Amino acid sequence: MRTPLDVLTLDELRRRTSVKWRAFGPDVLPLFVAEMDVAPCEAVVDAVTTALRAGDTGYDVGTAYGEAYARFAARRWGWSFDASTSRTLPDVMLAIVEVLRVLTAPGDAVVVNPPVYPPFYGFTANEGRRVVDAPLGADGRLDLDALERAFADATGVAANGSGPGSGRRAVWLVCNPQNPTGTTHTPAELEAGLALAARYGVRVVADEIHAPLSRPGLDGHPATTHTPLLAVPGSDAAVAIVSASKAWNLPGLKAAAAVAGPGAADDLRRIPEEASHGVQHVSVLAHVAALDHGEAWLDAVLAGVERNAWLLADLLAEHLPGVRYRPGEATYLAWLDCRGLDDGAALDTVGRDDGRTPVGDPRGWFLDRARVALEDGRRFGPGGEGHVRLNLATGVDVLTAAVERMGASVRAAA
């Protein structure tokens, strides 16, 4: 199977100048940041080239982004929404920040579900908001009890949802699908979370940047599908942040849109005009082309990602049987539990990591000893200890070489 992940050679990829290819030297296989080793989508190349040749490089205007996403969402998931109230914003994290500014004040709480995309912590804290953790359960799924405790903490409302509370506003920032675990929240989970949030007066904001990246279900493996938050009953006052950035590998041509349920349309109107200042018109054209004309390319990428997910499971079983990995339902990210690499002797008698196995710092271990760059699980909040995140969006050769090197580094230390 030849997919857009199988086109470029490692030498060609190393000529790229983005962070994936410049953060480390040429001896390192970079599987850390969420960029894909794909040949670009031709529809995007055409749109950007046409815009540049025509000098269509002015300021962006209107809701073309939301409208293109609405067409894609209707085809892909049968979800339609009113794009006329959407707001085009420079990127997903800035969109989240703008929505948080409208829905909360400094000192208010933002509930997140770790392990989760690290900037959820940094950007939220940077806005003076208080992060409250509601960790995913051991099964990697939303834990409604933890969510309820977090909503009670966030609002000061008693744990049964009664009482006056602190009067503070709060947001549940849900990552769907979840980075780094690849969990796709089900309609029932989302509906239950929305109902809880309503009981505590918590507003709900979904980051759906990974939404187009659910599994197609090849070779007998089940397909998964994304459930847009705003398609779920009870989402009237919710906001979703959508983008083509991850699925079409466009973080260097950033753009995003905030879309609202009918009860949140006024909130989006309250986002100040200044927030749109950084929107790049050519990026919007790139995203619109991807959404309107890039679906066949996306499906080919998804076939390659799914192949790689199962290949990774096989490679780990062969070379690193102490690592636990369950292919996720979405995203091109793999969340590896390395705690099983502890042979029992890795911690000394006072509990310090003795550095003889990767268990204390698997990311540092694999970088130093295997020259494979991964993301450190600890950055993803509670539950990330002993884990690394590996980016599957690469060719078979790179993925195989990376796991072989990682396995050899552990065997060499045994």
Ligand SMILES: Cc1ncc(COP(=O)(O)O)c(C=O)c1O
């Ligand atoms: C869940 C999630 N949100 C947001 C982003 C970043 O999006 P942007 O670059 O548009 O801010 C990423 C990037 O990987 C992500 O995984």
